[in-house]
Amino acid sequence: MGLYISMIFLKQEYNIYMKNIYYASISLIIILFIDGCSKKSTPTNIYESDEYNSLTKKDIITGESIWATSCFRCHRYGTNGAIVSENKEYWDKAAQKGIDALFKSVWEGYKGENGVMPAKGFCNLCDEDEIRKSVFYMFHLAKKAQAAEEKRNKLKEKSANL
Numbered sequence: 145m146g147l148y149i150s151m152i153f154l155k156q157e158y159n160i161y162m163k164n165i166y167y168a169s170i171s172l173i174i175i176l177f178i179d180g181c182s183k184k185s186t187p188t189n190i191y192e193s194d195e196y197n198s199l200t201k202k203d204i205i206t207g208e209s210i211w212a213t214s215c216f217r218c219h220r221y222g223t224n225g226a227i228v229s230e231n232k233e234y235w236d237k238a239a240q241k242g243i244d245a246l247f248k249s250v251w252e253g254y255k256g257e258n259g260v261m262p263a264k265g266f267c268n269l270c271d272e273d274e275i276r277k278s279v280f281y282m283f284h285l286a287k288k289a290q291a292a293e294e295k296r297n298k299l300k301e302k303s304a305n306l
């Protein structure tokens with residue numbers, strides 16, 4: 145009889161134990177779910193990305209050749225609302241979007257505040273790899289053009305003081 149009663153108790157305890165595990169796992173799943181939804185992965189700034197920092201000379205030349213035949217039509221002089229490479233504020237801000245979002249903007253086309261960029265930025269024969277490289281080149285060029293602009297401004301200041 146005693147054994148029978150203790151078995152009932154044990155069974156009850158076991159049930160409570162299992163119930164606790166059940167509730168604990170449900171809450172864990174809910175917590176993980178909410179956490180997963182609220183966490184938007186922040187993209188890596190293009191200038192800090194491994195891909196940008198390990199571009200080879202060949203990658204840059206590929207990017208440049210596409211830039212010089214397609215992208216330059218707008219981005220050289222700011223045609224159709226495109227932004228020129230010298231505009232540091234614009235490109236530094238865009239760099240924060242990360243390569244995946246920027247690639248998507250060029251590959252699919254993009255409507256900004258100043259104008260519309262057509263899909264593939266006029267390079268209709270370009271494949272994904274080439275467009276990706278042209279995007280990296282755009283940022284590479286931006287850095288170079290901005291450094292040159294800074295130099296020019298300093299020279300101007302100097303000659304104005306002569």
Ligand code: HEC
Pocket residue numbers: 210211214215216217218219223224225226227238241245246249250254255256257258259260261262264265266267275278279282
């Ligand atoms: C027909 C003109 C045109 C051509 C050609 C063009 N762009 Fe653009 N591009 C634009 C305009 C307009 C914007 C948006 C400006 C704004 O933010 O208002 C833009 C924006 C961008 C951006 C920023 C996108 C973003 O999400 O912030 C990148 C990067 C870019 N262009 C790269 C390229 C590359 C690389 C090429 C060549 C493959 C190219 N563009 C060719 C007009 C052009």
